[in-house]
Amino acid sequence: MSRFAALLLASSITLMAQPRYTGDGQLMLPSDYREWVFLSSGLGMTYDSPNAPGMQMKPSFTNVFVNPAAYRSFLATGKWPDKTMLLLEVRASSSKGSINQGGSYQSDVVAIEGEVKDGAKFPGNGWAFFAFGKSNTGKMLARTQDCYSCHLQHGAVDNTFVQFYPVLIEIAKIKSTLTPVFIHESAGQR
């Protein structure tokens, strides 16, 4: 197999990424998620008061990746298809190192979280959340966890925080796929 054919095969595997689960229902971390499409990164983002306990610690970066087929589908439609996988990679921040003198750059992985749309597996709206920690299998979070209600109430598009993904929020506006609640909230903030 030529070098290009090998690269193309690897691309096809990445493109065909589907959620896979262990026998006890944990989500398997895709080994190539760092080659998925990057949506955005935040530093020290918080939905609580920045003065709440714990918020004075060194902030973490949060990188969000999505499987490429879901990304391209979103570009075309403004919606997430079934089998969408979003992975949130939490990384520690450093400030001084090498020649860097200020601001923050990323260092080690602290934890990984996932949000998956799999209609056949998850009743209701099809979404489920998983916490990997530093493991390569992620335990599904209980339906009573805040993430479910918060994403449902505040996600700009279909249970996802597209409002923090600058390329995709513009697509959602064009395709008119923003949730009514998000449109209402945005109008109130202007």
Added chain:
Amino acid sequence: MSRFAALLLASSITLMAQPRYTGDGQLMLPSDYREWVFLSSGLGMTYDSPNAPGMQMKPSFTNVFVNPAAYRSFLATGKWPDKTMLLLEVRASSSKGSINQGGSYQSDVVAIEGEVKDGAKFPGNGWAFFAFGKSNTGKMLARTQDCYSCHLQHGAVDNTFVQFYPVLIEIAKIKSTLTPVFIHESAGQR
């Protein structure tokens, strides 16, 4: 053509990305660079003193993307192949918006910069730097600009700041491709 074949074709185009130039030598911004491999993001990074003039402004995020074929080559060898393209996307930061109360998330593109390895085109070590601003063509920076000497002196691997790309720095250590100067500097900082 099936939907999957169309997606595979799009992947192949992304995989085959090569630097392209205008008649007057400007680098053309690849339209799909947001689907390239994300290396890391920083916020407010500075190689000058953080107290220098201008450093008190609202900090920007810096996302770095590389063409997928170059990324996979680096994973295999710890080195950048010819035709490597690194793009630095500078985005403004916001703090309060939607339900976010603290920290920083990314908003609009402020500017894009590029670093390209193209041995047939750029004599010496083959690297050249380009500034796009908000245009889709980037002007090559003069050889006298600081970026050339700084990357040559301080880049952990072959004129690039791999020390700020947490996945790749581990590869470079394993493959023993760190520059002698970087190894020496790192030892001094321990």
